[in-house]
Amino acid sequence: MENLITDQNRSVATFAITTLLKTGNEASVDRLMKQITGFMSEITDEFKVIVVDAIRSLCLKFPSKQAVMLGFLSGVLRDEGGFEFKRAVVEAIFDLVKFIPECKEAALSHLCEFIEDCEFTKLSVRILHLLGVEGPKTPTPTKYIRYIYNRVILENSIVRAAAVSALAKFGVNVADEQVKQSVRVLLTRCLDDTDDEVRDRSTLFLRVMDNEEAKHYVSDDSTYSLPALERGLVTYINDATDFDKPFNIAAVPKITKAQEEAERLRTKTLDLVSTPTISLGSTAVTSSGAVTPALSSVVSSGRGPTPNAGVDQQQVYAQLLQDIPEFAAFGPLFKSSVVPIELTESETEYVVRCVKHVFAEHIVFQFNCTNTLNDQLLEEVTIVMQPEVDDIGIVEVVNIPAPKLEYNNPGVSYVAFKKDDPDDYPLTTFSNTLKFIVKDCDPTSGEPDEEGFEDEYQVEDVELVTGDYILPTYIGNFTETWEQLGDENEVVETFALDKERAPSLKAACNSILDLLSMHAVEDTATPKSNTVHTLLVSGTCLGGVSVLGRSRMTFSATSGVAFELAVRSGNRSVSQVVIGAIA
Structure with a gap:
């Protein structure tokens, strides 16, 4: 070469x-x-x-x-x-x-x-x-x-x-x-x-x-998440019934400029191996070596500020759900799970992962299922979800089965619940059972039998937690916003994490951020001291309610981490729900 x-x-x-x-x-x-x-x-x-x-x-x-x-x-x-x-x-x-x-x-x-x-x-x-x-x-x-x-x-x-x-x-x-x-x-x-x-x-x-x-x-280091802003505006424009209300910009999450640049770097590195097409007269040589008619003298690989378009996962989910008629009327998607929850081991005969999607009044559970047996075909794959408590304020309204699961060909089942009270934040644990019709197949040809039989398969539980209703949001001036919210709706509690759960202040910060699903601001995610630290967090609760948290913590080599968590928002019930995520 x-x-x-x-x-x-x-x-x-x-x-x-x-x-x-x-x-x-x-x-x-x-x-x-x-x-x-x-x-x-x-x-x-x-x-x-x-x-x-x-x-x-x-x-x-x-x-x-x-x-x-x-x-x-x-x-x-x-x-x-x-x-x-x-x-x-x-x-x-x-x-x-x-x-x-x-x-x-x-x-x-x-x-x-x-x-x-x-x-x-x-x-x-x-x-x-x-x-x-x-x-x-x-x-x-x-x-x-x-x-x-x-x-x-x-x-x-x-x-x-x-x-x-x-x-x-x-x-x-x-x-x-x-x-x-x-x-x-x-x-x-x-x-x-x-x-x-x-x-x-x-x-x-x-x-x-x-x-x-x-x-x-001039100096604000925050910016709106452009994919989320675009998604919200598209939904607002497509729903003519919303035009009597102004667009709710507070529901669009803010991110730091550093996060924006990190995402741009991630999307740039996704396509490092792409090679542009070069004109050779009437033909062009592509990166795969094929010769095709030349469309132009040079097909650019992209030289804009973001040459390779990245994929916003929530935008993909939002479009996917919008295209399903049963979910089209649910409104804009507020939040989806960042990482699918593993409900089975990867080596089992049926592999199931769950993604939670939260809307204003609905919660949709998406189950990604894979059949790893080459001698079986599964049809009418349905997930039966049973909450541990019957009266928790939600009711199942949609259950969409996967038509069939062929060998190593993933399928998706959906279960949707509607909240009795749109302002409520129901928390519970669901037991989940996979129900389907099994048809034996010829491993060589893949041809299934005409007759099948019903079977079921138990998978791990799925929890609906406080963090599912909170979107991490960046703010530029924590102290100013904290003072503006005031202590009228403030809730304060004291907690302790033993040394096994929190061997350091950094581990405690990670645990709190995971439980609250909020964003650490003012560079407080990493403690500067080994014994004393203050963690400042920010988020947006379902409904566009801004939530701030301040956690003052101390670390002891013998007892672990003790911390006081104060939560402020525009609604006292929201503050209580958020602080309940730790309890």
């Missing part, structure tokens, strides 16, 4: 180098990068883009080689090229900044040098935004301010406005008072700019810097 890099046909050579980049190991990176350096000057921009996209994936695959790849990217960034090529290089460096902390400062410095002589307004604006977000977090933020202010002096109005916004982030997010004062001086100079957008932004940010309550508009 490496011999093809020097092939006279540059299309073949490009395909060879990108294949090597995506299939090679860490030891071959240095050698490949040396070969690419001379290769880049011999190909057109469209092929350069493909090579840069391959290197972008390689950066995430082998982060220890970031210095070599950053050196290469910074070098080609100085070469001549069009917008698409430069954009591909800049996006690759963005990934290094966001996902490989060791090279953040070096990567930002290369971007600063690039915007000194950048002819593309869109790229300058994007880089300035990144500098405003990442620059204040570096040990020496002042070295980036000079590059940003140069853009105010030398660039067009669009770039100047972006530079003003970037400067404001330094003024708000850097703790050093001298830096804040310097930014004030620079923003004051911008008040005399010839463009009204630049003047307006300067005026706004100067006021923001002097107003503590307004600073969170």
Whole structure:
């Protein structure tokens, strides 16, 4: 394959180098990068883009080689090229900044040098935004301010406005008072700019810097979960009966910017082995080696901020349930189990896993069933769920069997319950029995007998717990929100975890987070001390009720962890339900 890099046909050579980049190991990176350096000057921009996209994936695959790849990217960034090529290089460096902390400062410095002589307004604006977000977090933020202010002096109005916004982030997010004062001086100079957008932004940010309550508009580290927001809006638009009420934005969970970036990294790494299609005249060579008619000169592998679309599991569940007529009227999905619950051992003849879906007034249990016996066919596979207490405030309304379970071909059964009181949070344990019709099969041909017989199979219990009604939610300012809720609906209890259940404060934090299904905020998930810690948690209860919790805990090597848990929300009954998850 490496011999093809020097092939006279540059299309073949490009395909060879990108294949090597995506299939090679860490030891071959240095050698490949040396070969690419001379290769880049011999190909057109469209092929350069493909090579840069391959290197972008390689950066995430082998982060220890970031210095070599950053050196290469910074070098080609100085070469001549069009917008698409430069954009591909800049996006690759963005990934290094966001996902490989060791090279953040070096990567930002290369971007600063690039915007000194950048002819593309869109790229300058994007880089300035990144500098405003990442620059204040570096040990020496002042070295980036000079590059940003140069853009105010030398660039067009669009770039100047972006530079003003970037400067404001330094003024708000850097703790050093001298830096804040310097930014004030620079923003004051911008008040005399010839463009009204630049003047307006300067005026706004100067006021923001002097107003503590307004600073969170610039420094807030939270964002809405976009898949959840999209799902909620689609459901709202499709249900015409909801138009007399405004869209409930409080029901959309918030996440940290770090969580958002972590999800982007996960989705990027899902498709590291994808290879773009390269045009070869009238035909194109695909990553599998097949030759097909060329649809275009280059089919891009994606160079946007998120090149590979990730899969939001809850969105998949929501769409799946919406397409089932029996569940279509249940409304928007509030929460689904993150991980399916194993109800059988993986080696048993029938493997069953359960996923819980919570709606405003309904709870749907999805049972994913697999038949591991090659001499049996199961038909009309139904789950019989029996709560341990009869009168718990829910009643079964739908039971959908799996039509048949062939050997190693999964099927799904559903059981849905409706709550008697929409504001109630029923908690119980269900015993579950698999009922079906068995037909013997020929293991070779798979042909089943015409006649079968009824049988049943007991599986593990399923619990409906408090955490099923709580969605982890991030908030930017815990103390302020805690005070706003007040102590009117506060519930406080004291608990203890023995040393076996909580051998450390970290283990206790994990247990509390699991039980409450809430999000640890202000970096309190990991204790800084071995003996004393305060855990701060946030969530949204079914119905859009915000819930906060504060757990003050101490650890003793002899007795384990003792902690006081205080819960506040807008509804006292919700606070009592949440604190009951620990009891």
